[in-house]
Amino acid sequence: DAGVIQSPRHEVTEMGQEVTLRCKPISGHNSLFWYRQTMMRGLELLIYFNNNVPIDDSGMPEDRFSAKMPNASFSTLKIQPSEPRDSAVYFCASSLVGLRSYEQYFGPGTRLTVT
């Protein structure tokens, strides 16, 4: 079975440019998460979707960040305009949230470098 798919795997862009990261969750999962990982702060939850609806976006750093989930098989995280401090690895994870299971399965990540 295919796991979580993310694209691109690497992105290098200049400050001020728009960046769009993409994610395809595991088929059948009803929840999707965007995380950011840095050496200093570890894994931080940016936003959580359940059944394609944003439930918790309290981790989104600022208005430059936005995320959408137009359907159950696709989500995007957009940064506009990008800044050097946005450089990090961005992960998408999906889960089948139900009676017991909150197990989250991560994608391979997108390494973003903003120069």
Add this chain to the structure above:
Amino acid sequence: GQQLNQSPQSMFIQEGEDVSMNCTSSSIFNTWLWYKQDPGEGPVLLIALYKAGELTSNGRLTAQFGITRKDSFLNISASIPSDVGIYFCAGTSGTYKYIFGTGTRLKVLA
């Protein structure tokens, strides 16, 4: 953001040795997850724990949910070179919001 304390931060071991690491929290959790992350890859789920005292194995890996519900342990038996990586714990009190550990970096000497 908040992170859980993992110990040790890093360790070098000889191939074939057993490895133990732990994760502690100031809060009570009702689910613990253990992940392994290889360089340039995403965390891979190894073991999930749902009940205090629970002991769960996955091959050479065994994890335990501490009885206080504030800690968890991961053991790797007979380590091999491919066990190299960073091991993360993650805990939740029952919601989607996990708190992740600081990670234990494991290096195996052949």
